[in-house]
Amino acid sequence: MTDGECTIRPAGAADVAAAGELWQAMADQHAAYDAEAWSYRPDAKRRWCEEFASFLRQADKILLVAEDGGEIVGVAVLAVEEPLVEMARRRGIVREVVVAEFARGxxxxxxxxxxxxxxMKARGAEEVVLHAALENATAVGFYEKLGMRRVMYRMYRKL
Known part of the structure; x- marks a missing residue:
């Protein structure tokens, strides 16, 4: 899984804190897009890190990190799910992909x-889905370059 200077590898317990820092940067970016729709708990990073650590022990989760010179510069949080009752295919879910700002491009x-x-394919997924913030045109364009296409809008309303 090594390519150039960056190595992609499965995440381990030692990566939780660095992954949490990357997640926090993503959360801050989303909150800047729309603070109401992306309203996080004060302890969100701690809770995310706890969930990430628990995912390390779950067979249906895939946690990857990108490491460059001993530093974690990217993280991917993925899952493979059985088909929903009405759906025909096993699905890969991309929960998060975050790359440190200095490592982008x-x-x-x-x-x-x-x-x-x-x-995800090795674990039987036949399709992949993810959510991307509409305001993050860079991410949307990136995913489209990977062959993904827009199929749904996520709507929001505060009650």
Whole structure:
């Protein structure tokens, strides 16, 4: 899983804190897009890290990190799910893909997603879905370049 300077590998317990820092940067970016729709708990990062650590022990979860020179510069949180009652295919879910801002534009996300697709397919996924913030045109364009297409809008309303 090594390509150039960046190595894509399965995450381990030692990666939780660094992955949490990357998640926090993503959460801050989403909150800047729309603070109401992306309203996080004060302890969100701690809770996310706890969930990430629990995923390390779950067979249906795939956790990948991109490492460059000993530093974690990217993380992917994935799952493979059995088909919903009405659906025909086993589905890969991309929960999060985050690359450190300083490492963007170097192919890290592409390498993470290439390995993610391989891992999900190896576990029986026949399709992949994800959510991307509408305001994040860079991410939407990136996923489209990977062959993904828009099929649904996620709607929001505060009650």
């Amino acid at each position: 170097r192919g890290v996300a592409t390498r993470l997603m290439d390995v993610a697709f391989e891992e």
